[in-house]
Amino acid sequence: MNTQPLIIDGHLDLSMNAMEWNRDLRRPVADIRALEQGMTDKPDRGNSTVAFPEMRAGNVGICIGTLIARYAKPTHPLGGWRSPEQAWGMVQAQLAWYDEMIRQGELTMIRNGVELEDHLSAWNMGETKTIGFLLSLEGADSIVTFDHLERLYERGLRAIGPAHYGPGTYAFGTNSEGSIGDKGRELLKKMDGLGMALDTTHLCDTSFWEAMDCFQGVVWASHSNCRSLVDHNRQFSDDQLKALVERDAVIGMPLDAWMMVPNWVKGEYPPVNPQVTLDQMIDHMDHICQLAGNVNHVAIGTDLDGGFGTEQGPLDVDTIADLQKLTSLLSARGYAEAEITSILSGNWLRKLRQL
Numbered sequence: 001m002n003t004q005p006l007i008i009d010g011h012l013d014l015s016m017n018a019m020e021w022n023r024d025l026r027r028p029v030a031d032i033r034a035l036e037q038g039m040t041d042k043p044d045r046g047n048s049t050v051a052f053p054e055m056r057a058g059n060v061g062i063c064i065g066t067l068i069a070r071y072a073k074p075t076h077p078l079g080g081w082r083s084p085e086q087a088w089g090m091v092q093a094q095l096a097w098y099d100e101m102i103r104q105g106e107l108t109m110i111r112n113g114v115e116l117e118d119h120l121s122a123w124n125m126g127e128t129k130t131i132g133f134l135l136s137l138e139g140a141d142s143i144v145t146f147d148h149l150e151r152l153y154e155r156g157l158r159a160i161g162p163a164h165y166g167p168g169t170y171a172f173g174t175n176s177e178g179s180i181g182d183k184g185r186e187l188l189k190k191m192d193g194l195g196m197a198l199d200t201t202h203l204c205d206t207s208f209w210e211a212m213d214c215f216q217g218v219v220w221a222s223h224s225n226c227r228s229l230v231d232h233n234r235q236f237s238d239d240q241l242k243a244l245v246e247r248d249a250v251i252g253m254p255l256d257a258w259m260m261v262p263n264w265v266k267g268e269y270p271p272v273n274p275q276v277t278l279d280q281m282i283d284h285m286d287h288i289c290q291l292a293g294n295v296n297h298v299a300i301g302t303d304l305d306g307g308f309g310t311e312q313g314p315l316d317v318d319t320i321a322d323l324q325k326l327t328s329l330l331s332a333r334g335y336a337e338a339e340i341t342s343i344l345s346g347n348w349l350r351k352l353r354q355l
Contacts, residue, residue, distance in 0.1 A: 001126045004059040005341060007323050008348040010252030010301030011201075011223035012050060014065045014133070015094035017305050021048075026106060028053045029319045043267065047309025050320045052106055055131055058321030061123040062110070062348070064222055064301075065098070065133035067091045067157070070164050071141035077175070078165050080141070087142035095155055098135070109156045110134045116352055134352060136199060136222065139164030139173070146190050153194050158355055160191060161199035161222070163207060171207040174234045180210045188215045197355060200224075200244065201301075204233065212243055218354045219247045223254035223301035225284045230262050238291060245292045250347045252301015253281045257312045260284070266312065277316045278329055285343065286333070295339045299347045300326075 017023045021042060023032050029051045039045040055063070069090035072080030081087040101107040108130045110116050119132040136159035143149050162184060163173030170187045172178035180188070188211060191198065197218040200208055212219070221244060227235035236244070236251070244251060258264035260280040285298040304313070304320055316325060330340045 002059050002061070002124060004324055005327055006062070006120075006124065006345040007058060007060045007300060007326075008345045009060050009063040009304075009320070009323070010220070010250070010299055010348055011136075011254065011303050011306070012063045012065055013068060013138070013303070013306045014050070014063075015097050016066065016068050017048070017050065018097045019090070019093050021305075023048060023051075025051045025101075026053075026104075027051060042307075044305070044307065044309035044311060047311045048305050049309055049313065049317065050305045052131060054319040054321045056129055058319075058324050060131070060320055060323065062119070062132040062134075062345075062352075064136050064159065064348075065107075066136050066138045067094050067142075067152075068138040068164070069094070069142045070139050070166075071169060072166070076166050084141055084144045084169065088144050088148060091137070091142045091152075098133075105130050108132050110352070111156050111158060112355070113353055116349075120349075134158050134355075136160065136197075138199075139168060139202070140170045140187060141168050143170070143187070146186070149187070149190055150194070153196065157196070159197035159199050159220075159222075160187075161201050161203075162187060162211065163202050163204070165202065171211065172204040173202040173207075174204070177204045177206055177233075180207045180214070184211070185214050191215070192217050195355060197351070200249070202234070205237075205240075208240060209243075212247070218351060219244065219249045220351055221249060221251040221301075223252050223303040223306075225254060225259045226287045229284055229287060230259055232259070234259060241288055241291055245288075245297050248297075250297055250299045250351050251288060252299045252348075253284050254301055254303040254306075255281060255313050255317060256303055256306065256308055257314070260314070264312075274315070277314045278322075278325055280314070282326075282329060282333055295335070295342050296347060296350075298343055300344065 036045040069087035070080035071084045071087040122128040163171035170184040171180045257276045
């Protein structure tokens with residue numbers, strides 16, 4: 001039986017790390033880092049934090065695992081796949097990896113309440129080491145047609161964040177601004193009909209408010225922090241946070257340092273503001289709790305290894321197993337045991353049970 005508290009991480013780019021970063025997540029983090037020594041193609045080489053052994057060691061028994069493949073027109077500021085069809089192809093490669101990890105007993109897909117409760121019971125009793133995951137699509141550009149959406153749903157997709165960075169097919173994302181348009185509204189209606197969740201993370205302000213008005217189903221923000229603490233459009237304003245609370249949403253707190261403290265400069269090491277720890281994650285949690293009047297809307301959504309590693313993360317997080325430190329840190333801040341359980345897993349469980 002697992003004795004550490006269960007942790008649910010609301011955002012991990014597992015298949016991106018496997019298929020684009022070429023990381024074998026069955027290996028320990030130390031092995032993955034060793035294999036990347038001397039590599040310079042990615043900024044986080046040799047600094048990874050997530051692998052299946054460390055997830056098990058930290059009792060991270062459930063996560064929301066992503067598919068991600070951005071389509072980018074030639075004018076897109078960040079680039080991406082040259083066509084939606086190519087983005088669709090990358091999503092299929094990521095799905096194939098998930099399928100193989102399921103076949104090998106490393107992962108189990110959670111698609112409904114029965115599968116969630118079965119996995120939760122087996123994990124808590126120590127009867128399985130297979131990590132449960134709910135499948136989410138970060139950025140909807142790879143949905144070539146709505147037939148493609150239905151095909152993804154049949155493969156297990158249960159949540160979508162319509163945009164990522166920049167302008168997208170169905171919404172505008174971080175560092176851009178614009179409407180969801182007719183295509184975005186139609187996507188949200190199709191998602192509603194299928195009973196899927198809307199992940200509001202990365203939506204620009206206009207797209208956020210339009211999506212919240214249009215979509216009637218389960219809403220969450222898998223990995224977003226507070227704009228009042230770090231002033232950037234990637235974060236949510238207090239008005240947006242209040243709107244999410246009114247919809248009974250859960251907001252997962254990410255561990256990307258530039259989103260945790262002001263004045264972090266990406267790629268500058270040692271950083272200008274190095275004092276980033278899990279305490280800053282709790283600062284963002286505290287802010288939302290004060291707005292909501294309770295702890296029911298904050299959770300964990302680390303985004304660990306989402307294009308960054310230990311070079312751009314909290315000083316007290318070497319691997320994802322260190323999330324267990326949150327128990328004592330939250331207790332020291334005055335959170336009661338039941339409140340800590342809600343933050344570590346209970347709030348995500350409430351939302352997953354609604355799908």
